Amino acid sequence: MACLQLQVLLLLACLLLDAPHLSSAAATVPTPPFSFNFDFSNMSTYHSDDLRFEGNATVHGSFVDLTCNAYGLDISQCTAGRMSYSHPVPFYDETTKEVASFSTEFTFKIIVPKFNNDKAKGDGMAFFLARYPSRMPPRSGGGNLGLITNDNYSSIGPDQFVSVEFDTYNNTWEQPKQTGDHMGIYINTVTYSTNTTNVSSFSPNESMMTASITFDSKTSMLVASLQYTGNYSNYAPVNVSAKLPDPTTLLPSEVAVGFSAATGAAFELHQIHSWSFNSTIAAPVQKDHKKAIAVGVSIGGGLILVLLVWSILSWWKWRKTNREFDKGTRGACRFKYHHLVAATNHFSMDNRIGAGAFGEVHKGFLTQLGREVAVKKILRESRAGNKDFFDEVQTISRAKQKNLVELLGWGMKGSSIIDFVMCWRRQKNTDLFLVYEFVDNGNLHMHLYEKEALLSWRIRYKIVKGIISALVYLHHDRDPYILHRDIKPSNILLDKHFNARLADFGLSRTADNGTIQSSMVVGTANYLDPECMKTGKFNRSSDVYSFGLVLLEIACKKDENSYAQVWERYIDKTLMQVADDRLQGMFDKRQMERVIVLGLWCCQPNIEMRPTMEEAMDFLETDGPLPKLAKPKTSSSHRKKKGAAGKSSSRDIDKRTGGVRQFKYNALAAATNQFSSENRLIGAGPFGEGYKGFFKEMGRHFAIRRFRRRADQKEAARRTSMTREKAHTIFLVYEFVDNSNLRVHLHEKEAVLPWTTRYKIVKDICAALVYLHHERRPFVLHRNIKPNNILLDKEFNAKLADFGLCGTADKVGKARYMDSECRKTGKLKRSSDVYSFEIVLLEIACKKDENSYAKVWSRYLEKSLMQVVGDRLRGESDERQMDWCCQPNIDMRPTMHQAMDFLKSDGPFPELAEPETSSKHGKLPGRETMHKGCLDNSRDDTRQRFPSKIT
Template identity: 30%
Template sequence: MLSLLCNFSPHNKPNMVRRSNVATITAIITILLLIPATTSEAQILKYEEHVYGPFNNSYVFGPLDNVFEVLSNASINLGSLQITPDSIGNITLRNSSGRIFYSQPFKLWDDDHGGVLASFNTSFLINVFRVNPNIPGEGIAFVIAPSLSIPLNSHGEYLGLTNATIDGNGTNKFVAVELDTVKQDFDLDDNHIGLDINSVRSNVSVSLSKFGIQISPNGTVFHVIWVDYDGERKIIDVYIADQDDSNAPIAAKPTKPVLSSSLDLKSVVNQRSYFGFSASTGVGIELNCVLRWNISIMVFPEKKSKDWKYMAIGLGVGVPLVLIGIGGLVYFLLKKKSANASDQIMGTLKSLPGTPREFRYQELKKATNNFDEKNKLGQGGYGVVYKGTLPKENLEVAVKRFSRDKMKSTDDFLSELTIINRLRHRHLVRLLGWCHKNGILLLVYEYMPNGSLDSHIFCEEGSSIETTLSWHLRYKIISGVAYALNYLHNEYDQKVIHRDLKASNIMLDSDFNARLGDFGLARAIENEKTSYAELEGVHGTMGYIAPECFHTGKATRESDVYGFGAILLEVVCGQRPWTKIGCYQLLVDWVWFLHRERRILEAVDPRLDNNYVIEEAERILKLGLACSHPIASERPKMQAIVQIISGSVAVPHVPHFKPSFVWPSVNFSNFDSEITATSTTEFAPFNTQSSSVHIELSNVSSMT
């Protein structure tokens, strides 16, 4: 049984000059008026404390109801929050996950006081009880999350935090302190504490064995864990100590943390986030319960009316002037800002050959039923995509609404629009038009009734798709994507790099023809250049990113070919690129092993039941390995790839052992003529079986 205790203990025109003078006078008066009523630092630093435990169902169903949100297989029973059920001998304990949250979100920073980050302290008393003395599984975590929900298929190694599809996505918006009792290929050991950010692959992890602490020993042992977050210093510290008895006073807090790391919560989680616990079991099981929980967190005061004395002065002398000045200034700035944004967008649109159609906002709002969540098709780091219907035209559309801040959204909108506006190919999703209204930016695409390739290959739980794709359709889709990519690389009047090739960005029309979509990361490069780089670093999705990109921070046609290779293997094998099989951490390494053993056809998706063409399957698997060559110059070009898929050209020689990655040479003389990038990558050399890479990525989900 597991338990946690958290203790938080340019020159202006004349009229513009006049407005500026008014604004200056207004600002001075405003400051003088507000000085007595300004909230002091001492007033900001107030804490509220929540103390809970032992627990019972009154927290959910009785007089204390709505204190906790209980999700999936979690429960409240036997005086504890049971994050996974406490039912020894019940077979359903295997491959289970659960979460229990405090039902109200906490405000983690305050925009009204300079963006001050809240500090909090948390400590938990745990007893992770191993049901089978020989096999623990899997672990528990304290989590700060954006919503009261739990991902599907989050059992096993995913600790109820993520799943194979979303692990590592920036849109996850969570931070967790994990107590892990099973060693995965990416783990330090089977007894460690880790800091997880949007992924179960910990950013920082520390083995507890060197401290003489075993999270899940044989028998009943309690531990107390403290998690302290300093919002001013942006530091998170984690402490742990043994606890003799769950009913005894909490053990003394150690003087030194076992884990300490910098952490800017503002860059990771939502401003209002939920605190709680997450846990999972796999083939091995353990009982995870929270016996007591105490939260102490900084709270920000609501805005209060000023002292009456100064309010009277303001009303009698300053308020009229302040209101006039501020009103004029705000109106002027908003009009100017809006005009600048509109001018930038319209200027770019006018420069485009064949200006795309402009849709009316009300028309798209009505088509999507006011952007109803029920019409949401997908969501990524740049925006949300909704299904819409234009009744007058009897046309179904996909409407992409950009959702980052205004400046970034404008850049995202213009980048995607300028790339895809002139692209015309039967295997590309077609842009229908755009809309810009009051800062809201929308792109309108043709709707793909069969969704994404990803959804058909994997048939995720909860999906309406029940049957996997036939071999004929898989081969047809692969061919279509190859034609689309060859068009981007070689047939369009500019070289275009997609930069985010993956199965979820390949859309399927009513006849299951492939349509390559989501050009949010795509970039055109000048004909005399071979790469594109930007200051934000490496973009894309882990498993599809070529190894040289981590070193150079640049995307090339060769890196697109690498992503295409990952798709080839994914489609034939029915496994995601980051799937761990046996001792191989990546799908490509496993397929290369089978190639070496001359058993490559064993990689074909077993769900096909041998209903595939052997020669075609072998051809695509070997082509996938050739495209995945660690050395960029050794990968085939797209013209050759199209011919190989058609069967008119043989697959190039694929070595039986995966070649080692060699750092590409860097031509420093070209740095003045190219945009350089600094990747946010920490890397270790690649070997023939696995790689060790930690990277911050911008992941853009598909438009389905």
């Protein structure tokens, strides 16, 4: 956009700089005579913007029809039409009263249908000059020829005209001399002509005719001549002329010129094939050209000065930016942007291999290095200026260790002086890239949870030692040391020999004074040290905590790898029972025990009790005694009795919220105007009312839910931000999403959501559920997925909301969206969320009256699936982006990982098992009474029934 604006500015400058010359030329050189020439059989001779059509007039092929180009129509539908030149035509100079002489020539046909009686022609056409712009009067059909209203015998005011008529109606009753076809000159009337002459016929066998009309301003004579062509060229020409009164009293200085025609009781066609027009009037002489020259010089000089300053500033900014980047990156190899574009095939989706919090990653081949690379594009919104970029390049370029992913160099889009001169952008908006070595064997998360092949204990232990080696280097061998701040399985890459390579230093920082204070929320919440969440301070123990959680994931069962669960086994001295049972006991027990204990040690709530990475390495490599781990203070806090006062309860809540920010009640009341009805959000869930609030100190809006008091308030304390009244009313503080929810946009708003937006929403919901089901440890069930709980921001990004049912309700879900299997068994599983997700998919894609599973299944069997697509989408949808998730057999449903892969891939559709209810159009299995057992957080794993990857 900036480039376009600057180019327009440069063009304007050139024009204004030349303005004096243009002004002078306008003053000394007369404007050439006004003229145009249209051949309607050749579209290159005219432009549609040059013509104005009114009434029934229109272009048909190689000619213009003034009246309807169809036979047998009701004559009331074909009354009149006009075609005129759409721009004003100079008629006389208002100052000098000089009148233009003009001439016009046109070829035309008047065709009488065979079913018409020759004596009943109707009604004719005319060439006219009228007030600009052309306006066809109402009720001007029949003998009025589209020139005059039927109620009047003469025209005054805006409908005044001068015309040459080619009249085909026999109106001897009105003018006895006019016995049939006649040509005449009329001024402001169609009844009494200035001069008229009879014509043998305007339509001899549909022959072409040529008419020429001239006006001499010196004699005021208007002369019209008609000549036949072709087989009728021997017909004598017909002429008619008249002297006009003072033209300046007839019409304004600028007029509309054109043709008008009409039909009445009879029917005929009026066709114009070509038209030329010439006028001799010249534009008035420019008297104030000196003033124009002065203005042009002033503006042009000013623009020259602005452009000069612009160029100097652009050069200075370009030089300064390049120096800052070279200084900030400390001499790291710099790749040209076009080399990165070529290496990644223009950053195509086929080359995209991942996306992190700080940007997308594309695989590429750099011919300059002769090797495969991973190119990471840093998202603009993820950095403040280029500070993050400079920090990352400095950090990684100096870190060289075998278990760290190597940074090969960096690049920047638009780094030449031309880019800055033509498109001056702030540094923050510059596209920045990091180029890493390509590690070709995926990451630890994929191998632990997604791939069928099981990682042996020997490989897992090798990976553990590789991670420790990398962190010992970062924490102890570097000066100043480096914090990673986002250690998680997906950031641990594996090469073909399963050597661990610690990646994604997007959140890394050097720490000169031992601690980093950050106002940004960094890292992945599931692996983030609670102490960091509370204080915003990062140190080496923060990385140690994240590393401990990763160790527990490597060693333990999928559903028993949280710190709390493993701690219980440690207390009970049954630690081996949490070892990953998929290993079937094929592991070194000493190694397994030490890895699990090290994981617990690293996750100690008291940061002073955690080991350093050097101590962790020594612990694994030696056979010394196991450390004595301090018992977490929170391990028995939930068992305490209520005590003498409410203080104990308050402390318990503070502990269980894990350090998440607590707002004071007075602040919430002020933000919501004392919880006024004006601030109340539409709709209240089963847990309380919602209010919109504005926190001045934070400068942003929030959604605040008043949580209804219930016996299990301890669950509410797990929410994002919370506070409480003296009477222990809990409030939850959420981000405010300002574009309503999916249900409103699907069923209440008039504007239709296009398919591209709907598909984007589907992918966003899918991504959220993948995180809850597969990336959280332990996984989280939503249990109330429905359109109302899918909020949309102003860019229509979907935000999954209302986790109020995730662990605090006796009744869960809404009947329409609830898995029938849950109704039967009273147990909720991940497949229950998958079922609800599918019902939402059908609602997004299908017609309102055909979005039940049974109806869609019927269409699926008939291979007419696209018939259920919402009518309002008007064919915008993509057929392959539609059905799988709501199989009645829960073992046949996909996981959310598989659903995401299915949406992203172009592979074949899965073979769906036919449900027992497939022939019963309408209802899903019966609504049995729900059991409280629905709250059973069963950890199903249905992946074994499916391939781990859809191709």
